[in-house]
Amino acid sequence: MTATGLEPVFAHIDAHADDFVARVMEYVSHPSISAQNKGIREVADILVAKLSAMGFEAETIATRNHPMVLGRWEKKPGKPTVLLYGHYDVQPPEPLGEWNNPPFEPTIRDGRIYARGIGDNKGQHFAQLMAIETLLETRGELPCNVLFLLEGEEEIGSPHIAEFVTEHAGKLKADLVITSDGPLHESGRPIITFGVRGVASFELRCRTARRDAHSGNFGGVMPHPIWKLVHLLSTMKNEAGEITIEGINEPVIPPTNMEREAVSRLPLDLEAIKADLGITELDAPVDRAYYDRLMFHPTLTINGFHSGYGGEGTKTVLPCEAIVKCDIRLVEPLTPDYVFDKVRAHVERHAPDVAFIPANGMLPSKTPMDSPFAATIEQAIIDARGEAPLLYPTVGGSLPDYVFTKILKTPAFVVPYANADEANHAPNENLEIELFIKGIKTGAALLTRIGRTEAASAS
Secondary structure, eight states: OOTTOOHHHHHHHHHTHHHHHHHHHHHHTSOOBGGGTBSHHHHHHHHHHHHHHTTOEEEEEOOSSSOEEEEEEOOOTTSOEEEEEEEOOBOOOOOGGGOSSOTTSOEEETTEEEOTTTTTTHHHHHHHHHHHHHHHHHHSSOSSEEEEEEESOGGGTOTTHHHHHHHTGGGGOOSEEEEOOSBOOTTSOOEEEOEEOEEEEEEEEEEOSSSOEEHHHHTTTSOOHHHHHHHHHHTTBOTTSOBOSTTSSTTOOOOOHHHHHHHHTSOOOHHHHHHHHTOSSOOSOTTSOHHHHHHTSOEEEEEEEEESOOSSSOOOEEOSEEEEEEEEEEOTTOOHHHHHHHHHHHHHHHOTTSEEEEEEEEOOEEOOTTOHHHHHHHHHHHHHHSSOOEEESOBSSOOTTHIIIIISOOOEEEOOOBOTTOOTTSTTOEEEHHHHHHHHHHHHHHHHHHHHHHHHHHO
16 A cells, blocks of 8 residues: 555546546547537536536636636645636637548547547546545545646637636635646656746738739839748847847846756657658757756747738739748746837838738746646656656646736646647547546545645644
8 A cells, every 4th residue: 555545546546547537538529619609508508517527616607708617626625725727618620631430429549549638638627526426425625735737729829718717816816836748758758847838929021012013014113012021030040040139138047057957868769750850960059958948048939921912823923912920938027018028129120111010929938947846746647657747847839827827926836737739729539548547546646645744744
């Protein structure tokens, strides 16, 4: 018997594994596509019914678009409270012709469930729900207080979550937040992520005339919008790979020694990554370490350049308008507003006739790696999986963790359950059944360890 007494819990999970698989397949068969407003209310109601059946105070709470689902189980006075975050909306399934089974008709092949949303994020938060159900059935109660927050707009950029969290902060008070989203390491090893980068997206638009023109009759006469944007972009990032927008890099906080040490222990097969991408070299700066690129520096990416003729053959046209879409990934303490101000000033300085149009933004988030909950989460993963997790100071993508760390002032951690090749956002999204079951065990171990550790420290 382990110190946490998890053997009966794990035995229950193993005995009911087939039932858990059947139930998650039924759950993901219900579409909930936020971008198309399909099935959102129906799935929100399913979740409220499920949480209510487990003894939670559950409700949907309206936002200016899709509702939040909030469940509260607060029956352990003096014990810590963990907020489990996930999202019940999914990406559109198109292109449908590339799926090997209809995206909302879950199918098992080679030990994996294939369906839209199975990895991102329905299968992962359903594993948390099954962990809670298992603890209630085997022990009659939960070892700590639990809040379950499920968002219906994550796949469209979480536009209303900050407003929601600010308005309902009193209902969301917790000691820590855990999100189970994203993939494990490529090796299959579990991970704990302590932070995420933010993002600031924008457009640059240049219009130089009332209409397109003949390149022979007006080339060299009519100003060219594409060249104007090309020259402007060249002032924003140099050939050495350095972002040269004035002031962008000045506030950036360098990594701590603890973060550096954690990164040094992360496995890296750089040649395999290059082979998978079909590249022979990394982007500039050439001397920047691989994980530094994804964790500790802002990046400027041109997402798309649109102008002129792109069809078959040639067309001797001089376009009158050009548009470029960009994003800048943010590290602490950069904010979208700060970056937008710097980009706007840069554009006005170098190309005042180009329009700068800010789009969506998301703040970065970071929880210190020496948080007292870090060791608790790490030990819970060892309890459930028998191996220690890799520790990521931050990851390259963006999640709305800032609402927890910056608005609620609560430490936030990401503990994913899905396989690295889950194909989230792509056709044939999938989740390994073995990892789904391990996710349920990990969820049970997390709640057990959180409750036990706090009880020990309180005594």
